[in-house]
Amino acid sequence: MSIVVLYGGGRPNGNTEILTKKVIEGIEVEEIHLKDFLIEPIIDMRHAEEGFPEVNDEYNSIIDRILKHDVIIFSTPVYWYSMTGIMKNFVDRFSQTLRDSNYQDFKQQLASKKAYVIAVGGDNPYMKALPMIQQFQHIFNFIGLPFEGYIIGEANKPDEIFQDLKALSAAELLRKDLQ
Amino acid sequence: MSIVVLYGGGRPNGNTEILTKKVIEGIEVEEIHLKDFLIEPIIDMRHAEEGFPEVNDEYNSIIDRILKHDVIIFSTPVYWYSMTGIMKNFVDRFSQTLRDSNYQDFKQQLASKKAYVIAVGGDNPYMKALPMIQQFQHIFNFIGLPFEGYIIGEANKPDEIFQDLKALSAAELLRKDLQ
Amino acid sequence: MSIVVLYGGGRPNGNTEILTKKVIEGIEVEEIHLKDFLIEPIIDMRHAEEGFPEVNDEYNSIIDRILKHDVIIFSTPVYWYSMTGIMKNFVDRFSQTLRDSNYQDFKQQLASKKAYVIAVGGDNPYMKALPMIQQFQHIFNFIGLPFEGYIIGEANKPDEIFQDLKALSAAELLRKDLQ
Amino acid sequence: MSIVVLYGGGRPNGNTEILTKKVIEGIEVEEIHLKDFLIEPIIDMRHAEEGFPEVNDEYNSIIDRILKHDVIIFSTPVYWYSMTGIMKNFVDRFSQTLRDSNYQDFKQQLASKKAYVIAVGGDNPYMKALPMIQQFQHIFNFIGLPFEGYIIGEANKPDEIFQDLKALSAAELLRKDLQ
Numbered sequence: 258m259s260i261v262v263l264y265g266g267g268r269p270n271g272n273t274e275i276l277t278k279k280v281i282e283g284i285e286v287e288e289i290h291l292k293d294f295l296i297e298p299i300i301d302m303r304h305a306e307e308g309f310p311e312v313n314d315e316y317n318s319i320i321d322r323i324l325k326h327d328v329i330i331f332s333t334p335v336y337w338y339s340m341t342g343i344m345k346n347f348v349d350r351f352s353q354t355l356r357d358s359n360y361q362d363f364k365q366q367l368a369s370k371k372a373y374v375i376a377v378g379g380d381n382p383y384m385k386a387l388p389m390i391q392q393f394q395h396i397f398n399f400i401g402l403p404f405e406g407y408i409i410g411e412a413n414k415p416d417e418i419f420q421d422l423k424a425l426s427a428a429e430l431l432r433k434d435l436q
Numbered sequence: 437m438s439i440v441v442l443y444g445g446g447r448p449n450g451n452t453e454i455l456t457k458k459v460i461e462g463i464e465v466e467e468i469h470l471k472d473f474l475i476e477p478i479i480d481m482r483h484a485e486e487g488f489p490e491v492n493d494e495y496n497s498i499i500d501r502i503l504k505h506d507v508i509i510f511s512t513p514v515y516w517y518s519m520t521g522i523m524k525n526f527v528d529r530f531s532q533t534l535r536d537s538n539y540q541d542f543k544q545q546l547a548s549k550k551a552y553v554i555a556v557g558g559d560n561p562y563m564k565a566l567p568m569i570q571q572f573q574h575i576f577n578f579i580g581l582p583f584e585g586y587i588i589g590e591a592n593k594p595d596e597i598f599q600d601l602k603a604l605s606a607a608e609l610l611r612k613d614l615q
Numbered sequence: 616m617s618i619v620v621l622y623g624g625g626r627p628n629g630n631t632e633i634l635t636k637k638v639i640e641g642i643e644v645e646e647i648h649l650k651d652f653l654i655e656p657i658i659d660m661r662h663a664e665e666g667f668p669e670v671n672d673e674y675n676s677i678i679d680r681i682l683k684h685d686v687i688i689f690s691t692p693v694y695w696y697s698m699t700g701i702m703k704n705f706v707d708r709f710s711q712t713l714r715d716s717n718y719q720d721f722k723q724q725l726a727s728k729k730a731y732v733i734a735v736g737g738d739n740p741y742m743k744a745l746p747m748i749q750q751f752q753h754i755f756n757f758i759g760l761p762f763e764g765y766i767i768g769e770a771n772k773p774d775e776i777f778q779d780l781k782a783l784s785a786a787e788l789l790r791k792d793l794q
Numbered sequence: 795m796s797i798v799v800l801y802g803g804g805r806p807n808g809n810t811e812i813l814t815k816k817v818i819e820g821i822e823v824e825e826i827h828l829k830d831f832l833i834e835p836i837i838d839m840r841h842a843e844e845g846f847p848e849v850n851d852e853y854n855s856i857i858d859r860i861l862k863h864d865v866i867i868f869s870t871p872v873y874w875y876s877m878t879g880i881m882k883n884f885v886d887r888f889s890q891t892l893r894d895s896n897y898q899d900f901k902q903q904l905a906s907k908k909a910y911v912i913a914v915g916g917d918n919p920y921m922k923a924l925p926m927i928q929q930f931q932h933i934f935n936f937i938g939l940p941f942e943g944y945i946i947g948e949a950n951k952p953d954e955i956f957q958d959l960k961a962l963s964a965a966e967l968l969r970k971d972l973q
Contacts, residue, residue: 268480298471298522299515301447304594336478338574339518342528343477346521383943384931385574387924388567391749394921395517395564406920406960415483423943426963562764563752566745570928573742585741585781602764605784626838650835656880657873659805662952694836696932697876700886701835704879743932746925753875753922773841 260286260435261326263319265333265344267292272412273377275419277332279428280375280408284435287326289319291343299349309353316350320360328371328435329402331393335378339389351400367402373431374404377424379413406431439465439614440505442498444512444523446471451591452556454598456511458607459554459587463614466505468498470522478528488532495529499539507550507614508581510572514557518568530579546581552610553583556603558592585610618644618793619684621677623691623702625650630770631735633777635690637786638733638766642793645684647677649701657707667711674708678718686729686793687760689751693736697747709758725760731789732762735782737771764789797823797972798863800856802870802881804829809949810914812956814869816965817912817945821972824863826856828880836886846890853887857897865908865972866939868930872915876926888937904939910968911941914961916950943968 262281266273294315302309323329333340340348354360374393378386386409397404408431410424411417418424441460445452473494481488502508512519519527533539553572557565565588576583587610589603590596597603620639624631652673660667681687691698698706712718732751736744744767755762766789768782769775776782799818803810831852839846860866870877877885891897911930915923923946934941945968947961948954955961 266480267478271480292477298520299446301445301450301513301515334480336480336528337524337530337578338571339524341477342521342525345516345518345524349515349521351516380574380578384927384941387928388570388574390921391567391924392517392571395559395567399516399559404921423964423967426967427960430960430963563748563762566749569742570745583742602785602788605788606781609781609784624838625836629838656829656878657804659803659808659871659873692838694838694886695882695888695936696929697882699835700879700883703874703876703882707873707879709874738932738936746928746932749925750875750929753917753925757874757917 258328258435259326260284260328260330261323262286262288262330262332263323263344264288264290265331265341267341267343271334272410272416272418273332273334273375275416276377276408276410276424276428277330277375279425280330280431280435282432284432287322289322291319291347294319296347296350298346299352301352303352303356309356312353316347319347320354324366326370328373330373330375332375335376335382335386335389338385339392348396355400364401367400370402371405372397372402374407376407377410377412377418379411382409382411437507437614438505439463439507439509440502441465441467441509441511442502442523442526443467443469444510444520446520446522450513451589451595451597452511452513452554454595455556455587455589455603455607456509456554458604459509459610459614461611463611466501468501470498470526473498475526475529477525478531480531482531482535488535491532495526498526499533503545505549507552509552509554511554514555514561514565514568517564518571527575534579543580546579549581550584551576551581553586555586556589556591556597558590561588561590616686616793617684618642618686618688619681620644620646620688620690621681621702621705622646622648623689623699625699625701629692630768630774630776631690631692631733633774634735634766634768634782634786635688635733637783638688638789638793640790642790645680647680649677649705652677654705654708656704657710659710661710661714667714670711674705677705678712682724684728686731688731688733690733693734693740693744693747696743697750706754713758722759725758728760729763730755730760732765734765735768735770735776737769740767740769795865795972796863797821797865797867798860799823799825799867799869800860800881801825801827802868802878804878804880808871809947809953809955810869810871810912812953813914813945813947813961813965814867814912816962817867817968817972819969821969824859826859828856828884831856833884833887835883836889838889840889840893846893849890853884856884857891861903863907865910867910867912869912872913872919872923872926875922876929885933892937901938904937907939908942909934909939911944913944914947914949914955916948919946919948
């Protein structure tokens with residue numbers, strides 16, 4: 258089982274990253290920090306005759322890296338009760354890939370993979386991040402990617418995630434599953 | 437009553453914009469297309485000693501324009517069951533404004549304003565955009581901005597919003613309220 | 616198009632009933648007030664060898680009446696952010712019908728019908744009744760009943776629904792659809 | 795810390811009850827099986843001059859027992875993506891207690907208590923029971939009862955909950971908290 262982690266956060270070693278590292282401890286994974294790549298916001302050309310223009314950024318290279326793996330972990334701090342804008346701009350571009358002739362089997366490929374979400378927030382995420390989980394569910398349903406599970410963690414200050422025993426315990430269980 | 441519209445969409449004259457224009461027809465408003473401005477994703481420095489750095493982009497200028505108005509309309513196509521990444525990056529930066537000494541009364545100012553959301557989506561938004569509405573509710577609650585109402589519209593192809601009589605009727609009612 | 620209305624409310628002529636009457640004005644419908652019938656809570660016997668016992672109440676007679684129609688309107692006041700307990704006890708019994716050999720084609724029959732929800736609440740239902748709408752969506756998905764739409768209304772005191780122009784306008788549009 | 799468990803399920807020794815017993819193992823608690831009591835559905839008389847009539851059932855006696863404790867655990871199987879109708883009828887009656895002169899300090903008393911929800915469902919409850927959690931959040935907010943946490947479990951057949959290691963682990967953590 259080959260695993261890729263997509264990090265949506267903007268802060269190195271943030272609580273979300275710490276919790277995610279617990280999940281992948283001792284497991285070989287590919288890690289992608291979306292903030293380190295140029296990803297343009299989508300220009301919605303679904304209905305233009307000429308279709309989507311080629312975009313000169315690093316989005317496709319990340320898609321290529323993701324598609325090589327069996328498990329995709331979306332690791333995002335909860336910013337304003339959803340994924341970060343950085344990750345959202347990445348997800349928005351899926352609309353383009355779905356119509357890109359170079360990725361004709363995008364959905365078929367995703368159908369055999371598994372997605373997980375790991376998200377840490379500071380303002381009662383066990384309640385207020387639930388709409389975000391529902392959004393991910395709709396996203397994964399649309400692209401045909403099985404949503405296998407999620408871990409919510411609560412933390413505000415640096416390293417505070419170590420006090421969320423429920424999240425740490427869920428991380429450890431997921432680690433065993435992924436091994 | 438002075439009104440500002442924040443457009444999150446990437447496509448000119450899209451269905452969301454059309455529905456929004458119905459709401460503001462005959463009313464003087466300030467319109468801001470977020471895609472036309474440089475807005476950097478937030479670098480979360482809430483817990484760094486040095487605090488948030490000054491960011492050399494156009495985010496603050498938009499905040500300044502918004503704060504002059506009594507009503508803020510968030511107008512966004514539903515991309516992947518939430519606001520666009522462009523709008524999300526804008527909202528993410530609120531975290532910075534909340535700690536910016538130049539905006540010490542940010543929350544107090546917002547408390548006297550009213551927010552509306554107008555969102556059009558193609559994949560059953562009357563059901564699948566509800567997590568997005570809940571997310572906006574959490575956002576507005578946090579910044580102390582009263583959430584006065586929302587209009588969801590369903591449309592996929594260009595101009596298809598004209599067939600959503602429920603959305604058009606809600607737009608007309610809101611227009612009368614705002615006059 | 617033949618229509619049945621299931622009322623979940625406990626108060627005659629309540630705001631939910633008023634709004635529903637707007638929807639069915641001038642249309643012949645069958646109206647069922649669930650509170651007038653003996654409906655036992657389900658005893659979950661899905662996994663008992665003997666299966667569900669026959670229940671000596673009026674539940675099945677209501678199912679029989681519903682199945683004769685093309686459109687089912689679930690009309691419920693929002694009690695504590697969901698359907699009334701009376702209606703919930705009715706819905707809970709679906710589990711039994713799904714395993715009742717007398718209703719082997721229950722799901723097939725429902726698949727050709729359409730469901731609507733009309734719900735009026737007093738505590739910001741446009742936000743706080745959204746989980747209820749999502750719950751109905753899951754219910755209808757499970758039993759294979761297409762969820763065609765919903766109307767949320769806001770009202771607290773008797774007759775206050777007449778001030779919710781958005782709900783009244785949505786009711787009028789639905790009335791035209793159903794005619 | 796004195797604890798009361800409200801069971802909403804209709805099946806003895808069901809998966810929800812098993813998971814709840816894990817939480818309260820070795821802790822003295824008062825257990826109330828709502829199905830064993832006569833609880834009438836509410837007749838909404840909030841706006842009637844005469845107010846709510848006295849109801850000749852066992853609802854108040856359960857409220858009296860609950861109010862003696864510091865922690866209230868709502869333990870319900872997920873029936874149709876929410877609490878059981880039995881529990882819903884119980885909750886619906888809160889409207890009456892809130893206006894009952896014999897319980898004038900109902901909200902003040904609840905404010906010093908803590909609520910937990912334990913819910914086990916068979917159809918992907920980690921996703922599809924989230925609207926139910928949001929409903930409980932709204933309910934607890936309204937009555938002023940702090941919502942301290944929830945455990946979702948997945949199980950369908952009898953005893954299947956023993957395979958949901960995530961739920962069992964969360965139960966063990968909660969047990970330690972409650973001791």
